[in-house]
Amino acid sequence: KIETLRRGVINIMATEAPKEEVEKEERIAARRTRILAKIETLRRERLGEEPKKDELVVVDPEKERISWKQQEKSSQRLLKLLDDGTQLVTNVAIASDSVEVCRRREAEEARKARCEKLEAEASANAERFEEIMKKWSVPLEKKVPQALQELLEQQSSSCASMVDEKDKLIGELQEDLKSKDDQYVRYLKKQADDVDLLVERMDEETRVFKKACKEEIQEIENAFALERKELLEGNKKTWEDAVAKRRAREVEYLKIRETRIDENEKTFQHLRIKNAEEVTMIKVKLETDIQVLQQQIQQMKATFQLNAEKLEYNFQVLKKRDEENTMTISHQKRRLTRLQDTLNTLRRKLRKQEASLQEQLIATMEEYKRSTEQYRELQKKVKHFQYSDAKRFYDIWVMNEERVRMMVGAVLNADEIIHRQQLGLEWSSPSIPESPMHPFKFETQCVSEATLYASQVISDTEGSPERVVANQYARPLVKQVLTLLCQEAGFLIEAKLLCLLEPLEEEERLLMKLDSIFKALGIETQEDIQQLVGFCLQLEPGDKSTQVPPSPVRSTQAQLIHPNDVSQMLRTYVENRQAVTHRRGSGSQRSLQVTQSHSELLEGSFWKQMVSVLPKSHEKVWTALLEGLSKYHSVLLSRGELLDYTASLRQQNVELRTLLSQYMNARINRELHVPPTLVLPVSVAMQSS
Numbered sequence: 038k039i040e041t042l043r044r045g046v047i048n049i050m051a052t053e054a055p056k057e058e059v060e061k062e063e064r065i066a067a068r069r070t071r072i073l074a075k076i077e078t079l080r081r082e083r084l085g086e087e088p089k090k091d092e093l094v095v096v097d098p099e100k101e102r103i104s105w106k107q108q109e110k111s112s113q114r115l116l117k118l119l120d121d122g123t124q125l126v127t128n129v130a131i132a133s134d135s136v137e138v139c140r141r142r143e144a145e146e147a148r149k150a151r152c153e154k155l156e157a158e159a160s161a162n163a164e165r166f167e168e169i170m171k172k173w174s175v176p177l178e179k180k181v182p183q184a185l186q187e188l189l190e191q192q193s194s195s196c197a198s199m200v201d202e203k204d205k206l207i208g209e210l211q212e213d214l215k216s217k218d219d220q221y222v223r224y225l226k227k228q229a230d231d232v233d234l235l236v237e238r239m240d241e242e243t244r245v246f247k248k249a250c251k252e253e254i255q256e257i258e259n260a261f262a263l264e265r266k267e268l269l270e271g272n273k274k275t276w277e278d279a280v281a282k283r284r285a286r287e288v289e290y291l292k293i294r295e296t297r298i299d300e301n302e303k304t305f306q307h308l309r310i311k312n313a314e315e316v317t318m319i320k321v322k323l324e325t326d327i328q329v330l331q332q333q334i335q336q337m338k339a340t341f342q343l344n345a346e347k348l349e350y351n352f353q354v355l356k357k358r359d360e361e362n363t364m365t366i367s368h369q370k371r372r373l374t375r376l377q378d379t380l381n382t383l384r385r386k387l388r389k390q391e392a393s394l395q396e397q398l399i400a401t402m403e404e405y406k407r408s409t410e411q412y413r414e415l416q417k418k419v420k421h422f423q424y425s426d427a428k429r430f431y432d433i434w435v436m437n438e439e440r441v442r443m444m445v446g447a448v449l450n451a452d453e454i455i456h457r458q459q460l461g462l463e464w465s466s467p468s469i470p471e472s473p474m475h476p477f478k479f480e481t482q483c484v485s486e487a488t489l490y491a492s493q494v495i496s497d498t499e500g501s502p503e504r505v506v507a508n509q510y511a512r513p514l515v516k517q518v519l520t521l522l523c524q525e526a527g528f529l530i531e532a533k534l535l536c537l538l539e540p541l542e543e544e545e546r547l548l549m550k551l552d553s554i555f556k557a558l559g560i561e562t563q564e565d566i567q568q569l570v571g572f573c574l575q576l577e578p579g580d581k582s583t584q585v586p587p588s589p590v591r592s593t594q595a596q597l598i599h600p601n602d603v604s605q606m607l608r609t610y611v612e613n614r615q616a617v618t619h620r621r622g623s624g625s626q627r628s629l630q631v632t633q634s635h636s637e638l639l640e641g642s643f644w645k646q647m648v649s650v651l652p653k654s655h656e657k658v659w660t661a662l663l664e665g666l667s668k669y670h671s672v673l674l675s676r677g678e679l680l681d682y683t684a685s686l687r688q689q690n691v692e693l694r695t696l697l698s699q700y701m702n703a704r705i706n707r708e709l710h711v712p713p714t715l716v717l718p719v720s721v722a723m724q725s726s
Contacts, residue, residue: 129238
């Protein structure tokens with residue numbers, strides 16, 4: 038019945054669970070419909086649209102609440118304040134952008150006009166230069182010194198006018214460059230003023246918005262308080278009505294109960310009279326039954342006498358059957374003799390089979406020893422490879438970390454130069470994360486540490502250096518405990534293994550038994566063996582005030598437990614080990630000292646910190662400085678081109694002077710009555726006067 042009832046409850050819960058899920062989905066769908074209708078209504082109110090006639094208007098009862106209306110009103114006011122503040126703040130950026138666009142347009146027009154002017158000047162100077170060069174061939178045809186002097190004066194005046202125009206052009210360009218520098222300074226000042234204005238407006242809008250939020254929150258709280266008061270009054274009225282109804286029902290129930298009590302008393306009186314009559318009738322009937330039973334006893338005595346005679350007869354029959362059984366036993370003895378002969382023959386065959394199996398066992402044990410030695414050699418190789426891999430990983434880590442730290446140092450030096458030398462700002466060095474890799478230290482733990490330690494204790498050999506274990510007991514005491522455990526804990530070893538261990542030597546048989554016991558108890562480390570030794574010790578009668586295993590300091594006052602108490606001690610040890618395992622969780626598996634998951638977490642966080650050493654604000658400063666320096670570089674390139682052009686003009690002037698000196702020092706001038714060398718100083722003196 039209980040099982041049937043449990044199944045019925047499970048079926049009811051299984052049928053109710055889908056209903057609850059369906060109701061939950063319906064509530065979610067209804068809530069989504071209300072939210073969509075609310076969003077659509079707000080959108081139409083903002084756009085000033087009227088709802089369509091064919092659309093289904095969803096009436097939400099929550100919209101009729103005072104708190105909901107106050108929330109809508111507050112949200113609309115806050116949205117309006119937010120839009121106005123955003124427009125006021127963005128006006129500054131829009132004005133700045135418009136000024137920048139006008140400035141760029143004017144700069145582009147000025148650059149085009151300057152380029153056209155330079156091209157026109159270059160073409161005009163080229164034509165004049167060609168004219169001057171053409172006129173140098175005329176003096177060869179002139180024979181009159183006065184005409185030659187006039188020509189030279191014209192050439193010199195042309196060259197001087199051309200040089201003056203070049204100087205004037207250079208002066209105009211320098212004036213433009215100076216005005217551009219002044220305009221750049223004014224523009225930077227204007228941008229600083231705009232930023233200050235923008236920050237001031239943002240602060241003001243933030244204060245206004247905070248104040249409006251506080252006011253609206255207060256209004257919403259007042260609406261909620263009013264709504265709560267109304268709800269409390271309605272609930273109180275409903276409660277009083279319910280209490281009045283319950284009181285009326287209780288009075289009616291008391292009247293019905295009194296009526297039932299009267300009816301039950303009348304019924305009880307009637308039943309008592311009826312039961313008295315039935316008792317009298319039953320008494321008469323029982324006396325009649327007693328007389329009948331006495332008559333039956335007399336009949337049973339007669340029957341007993343008859344049965345005694347029958348038993349005597351049966352005894353004689355059984356005596357004859359016993360003689361027949363004696364003859365059958367002699368026949369079975371002869372058969373037993375024949376079966377004994379057959380058994381002896383089978384035993385001889387069994388001894389031969391055991392001898393052959395013994396030889397196979399010896400060969401198997403030799404193979405086992407050889408495999409054990411190979412396994413130990415393999416463990417040594419695994420330790421060596423683990424050490425070499427960890428060493429290689431540590432070296433690569435150190436190399437990469439040094440390289441990254443050098444790159445980070447270079448970036449920080451550049452950031453310091455930019456802030457202090459280029460921008461004139463204060464600069465503080467950011468914190469560089471420390472390396473998660475500690476100095477190289479690597480060690481591995483052997484998988485069969487408990488068995489190896491037991492073999493060292495039993496064989497009294499040192500082997501590999503032992504780890505320093507807290508609360509370590511002496512080796513002779515540990516050896517006594519292990520021997521006692523092998524003698525009394527044989528129930529933890531399989532029977533087949535005991536049969537296979539009989540032909541082995543005493544020490545090997547002891548080690549195999551200990552390995553099987555360790556596996557059954559879950560002992561894997563040297564610390565587990567030391568803890569087991571502590572449980573195998575018992576204190577002196579005067580020092581039994583604690584249930585904790587005795588420490589090595591007090592082990593001199595302790596002695597081994599009685600062999601009969603070994604099973605109880607093992608039960609206590611296993612329960613204690615399970616409790617410790619339960620408190621510490623599922624326990625940690627022995628692995629390398631630096632686990633992979635922890636190292637991956639530290640490495641990932643270290644490299645992320647190294648990447649993010651330079652703050653985002655400094656990166657923005659770098660970007661802004663790069664743009665400013667790029668513009669400054671373009672200005673310097675244009676000035677460099679102008680300087681190269683000026684240098685080319687100077688080079689042309691030098692060439693013209695050289696050519697003029699060559700003409701003045703020509704041999705033809707010596708043949709003239711009035712050489713140009715005499716005329717030029719006079720003309721220069723006249724011009725100077």
